[in-house]
């Protein structure tokens with residue numbers, strides 16, 4: 523696989539509804555997911571979705587940690603999430619600043635659910651059900667939008 527390039531806003535791939543992965547495909551994509559995480563780290567990202575490197579599949583990485591772009595971000599292990607879904611979302615919403623590796627240099631205030639319950643598969647095919655809140659819940663919602671052809675500016679206040 524050649525080196526990954528991050529699609530910029532205007533690239534139609536960012537507007538596609540990404541395709542679910544079959545569990546049989548997970549291991550096949552392992553090298554791609556490693557390259558995806560490197561690309562995110564190279565750009566000081568705290569998350570990245572496969573469609574952003576023109577791979578329109580339902581997979582993303584959530585990887586909050588303090589970095590030059592988000593000095594206050596909470597620490598978590600970078601987590602690859604396959605076929606992710608929100609199974610419950612709080613009524614309560616919070617506004618906070620977001621950026622996007624596909625829309626460099628622009629930040630906007632975005633309203634997101636404060637608290638969500640999610641499910642996703644791991645690379646090994648294990649289903650994970652968990653809950654998120656705050657900035658990590660925000661990153662999840664931002665990445666899930668990418669799988670549905672949305673970007674944060676579509677929701678900017």
Ligand SMILES: O=C(NO)N[C@@H](Cc1ccccc1)C(=O)O
Nearest residue numbers: 567568569570620621622623664
């Ligand atoms: O473009 C992406 N992910 O799609 N990366 C964003 C992730 C993000 C999401 C929500 C709030 C802040 C930041 C980034 O700036 O690292």
Ligand SMILES: [Zn+2]
Nearest residue numbers: 621622623624
């Ligand atoms: Zn983004």
